[in-house]
Amino acid sequence: MKPFPHAFAATLDTPAPVVDLDIVERNIARLQAACERAGxxxxxxxxxxxxxxxxxxxxxxxxxxxxxxxxxxxxxxxxxxxxxxxxxxxxxxxxxxxxxxxxxxxxxxxxxxxxxxxxxxxxxxxxxxxxxxxxxxxxxxxxxxxxxxxxxxxxxxxxxxxxxxxxxxxxxxxxxxxxxxxxxxxxxxxxxxxxxxxxxxxxxxxxxxxxxxxxxxxxxxxxxxxxxxxxxDRQMVRLGAASLEDCALFVYATVVSHPEPDRVMIDAGSKTLTSDLMGFGDHGLLVDYPEARLHKLAEEHGFVDVSACAHAPGIGEVVRVLPNHACPVSNLFDEVLTMRGDRGAGRMSITARGRVA
Ligand SMILES: Cc1ncc(COP(=O)(O)O)c(C=O)c1O
Structure with missing residues (x-):
């Protein structure tokens, strides 16, 4: 995984879906090559x-x-x-x-x-x-x-x-x-x-x-x-179809509260991450705090159990959440932010967002 926090994270207005275009291009090329090899x-x-x-x-x-x-x-x-x-x-x-x-x-x-x-x-x-x-x-x-x-x-x-x-x-x-x-x-x-x-x-x-x-x-x-x-996404990593390095979409969220020693709150809830559990029992992976558990979501709040973390993210810190399931997350946003390397690359419109009929 890319070193974190990177320069881009500090500039973000969260919660924000961020797509790494270098990884997207690599994934596209790999699948295309697999199809071509197989004819x-x-x-x-x-x-x-x-x-x-x-x-x-x-x-x-x-x-x-x-x-x-x-x-x-x-x-x-x-x-x-x-x-x-x-x-x-x-x-x-x-x-x-x-x-x-x-x-x-x-x-x-x-x-x-x-x-x-x-x-x-x-x-x-x-x-x-x-x-x-x-x-x-x-x-x-x-x-x-x-x-x-x-x-x-x-x-x-x-x-x-x-x-x-x-x-x-x-x-x-x-x-x-x-x-x-x-x-x-x-x-x-x-x-x-x-x-x-x-x-x-x-x-x-x-x-x-x-x-x-x-x-x-x-x-x-x-x-x-x-x-x-x-x-x-997290599901594809679990199934062995991808590694964390192949994951291109993360939801960036900010720790907004630390109301109890074992719990922090982030500003991404079900309106950002969806409620898709995919059998994980929690709502996404905080990749930089793998011992943390995003165990519950309200609409705008994510409840993170940090009891197993040696060091918990502090108030104001930006964290990266790997969604359990990437596809429905796309449908929640009019646009996503894009990045290359450790820099922002722009905004991308989700053209067919909400086109479910
Ligand atoms: C009919 C159909 N084809 C292909 C796919 C793509 O599957 P995946 O997202 O695992 O690549 C889906 C996913 O829901 C599907 O419903």
Missing amino acids: VGNRPHMKTHKARDIARLQLQAGAIGLTCQKLGEAEAMADAGATDLLISYNVLGAAKHARLRALARRVKLAVCCDNSTVADGYAQAMAGAADVLSVFVECDTGRHRCGVPSPQAAADLARHVADLPGLRFDGVLLYPPDGDLVASIDFLAELRKACAGHGLIVRTVCSGGTPNWGRIGSLGENEYRAGTYVYN
């Missing part, structure tokens, strides 16, 4: 940073396009000049269908579905349009979130999509559970057979996730969506 197209997920400037860095480094979780994020990226977008989420409802159709006129757009109601909606959205919408079938290979749970049912849905006017079945999207790829490999083998039985070719297999980035290509996928890798 896999890199389609980074922008939900982690939601920022036009970082999307540009990813595209300049060689990404083939971007993944967005929500339609609003995709619109924001199109406004920022992106031309090739995948929305990895079922898009439903008349209001969204009108937006989808308009977006499909502006960019090369792919969407996904895991049921026929969503697919039928895409066909209605595209009725009479000149463009054809590319559709991926989302498969559940063990994460148990969205996704068709069996290869045969996924192939049946693919056939349904291929038969609908205005749509093209282009492949499958999976988001394997962290660490376990065996079920995904078996699922894909069965799926290809079942699709062949329906006279369909699976042109694109799009997999994703930072925890599995070291094994990009091992499913035979030809596209990869990683999101968190760009910043990394």
Whole structure:
């Protein structure tokens, strides 16, 4: 980790999210190289940073396009000049269908579905349009979130999509559970057979996730969506997908009170760090005081147990908090501060902040 406190910390108005651009660029280059070594197209997920400037860095480094979780994020990226977008989420409802159709006129757009109601909606959205919408079938290979749970049912849905006017079945999207790829490999083998039985070719297999980035290509996928890798966070360090040196986003906070010998209060609470525990039991890591525990948050207050610290941070001191989960932190700020070396580098707008619909 960078020596701390550095010159920039002293100038900050806290609480403040700070992004180290040198680390971001290194993370982008590393993931891009991993994709290229495996012959896999890199389609980074922008939900982690939601920022036009970082999307540009990813595209300049060689990404083939971007993944967005929500339609609003995709619109924001199109406004920022992106031309090739995948929305990895079922898009439903008349209001969204009108937006989808308009977006499909502006960019090369792919969407996904895991049921026929969503697919039928895409066909209605595209009725009479000149463009054809590319559709991926989302498969559940063990994460148990969205996704068709069996290869045969996924192939049946693919056939349904291929038969609908205005749509093209282009492949499958999976988001394997962290660490376990065996079920995904078996699922894909069965799926290809079942699709062949329906006279369909699976042109694109799009997999994703930072925890599995070291094994990009091992499913035979030809596209990869990683999101968190760009910043990394405490969870990625715990999973071994990153080291502390690879973490680019920290929340800088000031110790505002030391009301009891074993407790200090910082000016970052749930409105800064989110309440995402990610199974840690506390709310982020004070990297320069690893024995401290940020055990409780109020909206604007962080409660830090310093009983295990040989030396506690003093009132007025700025501390760095590594978020448990970087992605929702981005959604809390209109802009983040950037740094290079030990200096401030400017401000970066979080272009798609709040674009959750
Ligand atoms: C559909 C989908 N693809 C890819 C990702 C990226 O995963 P990670 O942030 O682990 O890189 C996510 C993360 O939530 C996701 O939901």
